[in-house]
Amino acid sequence: MALAELLVVEDDAEIADELSQALASHGYQVVRAGNGRQAAERAQHRPPDLVLLDLGLPDIDGVDLCRRLRALLPVETVIVVLTARTREFEVVVALDAGADDYLTKPFRLTELLARLRAHLRRRATTAGPPVIRVGATTVDTHTRRVHIGDTEVRLRPKEFDLLATLAGSAGAVVGRSRLMAEVWDDEWLETSKTLDVHVSALRRKLADADDGQNRITTVRGKGYRYEAHP
Structure with a gap:
């Protein structure tokens, strides 16, 4: 049984293939989009539990797409951006646009998997302390x-x-x-x-x-x- 449905938004087919296979092998149900238009269409048609969003897309700025996905998706959907941008203010812009987390390329698969597990645990937790x-x-x-x-x-x-x-x-x-x-x-x-x-x-x-x-x-x-x- 799949852990969760995960939308991978990545225009590099080789990277998308490797990432999708690795995630599927760990139980995720993976859906792919090669550009921003496909990502928005798939997110609107069937909102995923998680989104891995590469900011360097060919047809739309990744931050703009992140903002659009956040408007389309339920608040509990987690958006993790993948970026080669290392300057702090650029990452902050992505977080302000609606991203919940980020990973800087290149990253280790073990770290990505740990973060996804943490996000899913957080989603599943309903109990909490008082106000x-x-x-x-x-x-x-x-x-x-x-x-x-x-x-x-x-x-x-x-x-x-x-x-x-x-x-x-x-x-x-x-x-x-x-x-x-x-x-x-x-x-x-x-x-x-x-x-x-x-x-x-x-x-x-x-x-x-x-x-x-x-x-x-x-x-x-x-x-x-x-x-x-x-």
Whole structure:
């Protein structure tokens, strides 16, 4: 039985073949699209559980397609972008466009599989702690909504999980290894830049909703601390 239906959006046929075969061998039901138009059509016709999206497509900018897929797909569908773009701001743009995660090429299949398993586990988890309140911040883990005062903050799934972990230990330093284990997967390397990119995006969204107030402090060499501002 397939673990989940996964849409691979990749214009390089050789890469798509190898990736599809590897994923299928691990139980995924794989559907392929060689360009942005096909991806949008297939996503609309039959929404997948997960999307692997190469940003370097021939017919449409990958970030624009990511934004379109996010509008078409259910909120629980996970979008993981595959990119050769290594500059942080380009990855942040993709996350803001609706991606839940990213991998920089070249990547190891074992890491990709670990991330997919983590996303599927997160989708399947329905229980959670009570509503978390820290100062003006309210994190409702049941509705997965965040407010600062009366302002709702729109977060992507991983950003929400990251905030819930930090706010749940407000005032204390939360180590990088714990964040990687609880928000992602304990098979990942603690040195992954993924955590830093997500913290950067989360920090910016919180500040935009709160007159520029920085609520997440970096504790060098340790991790991050969520501050209980009024």
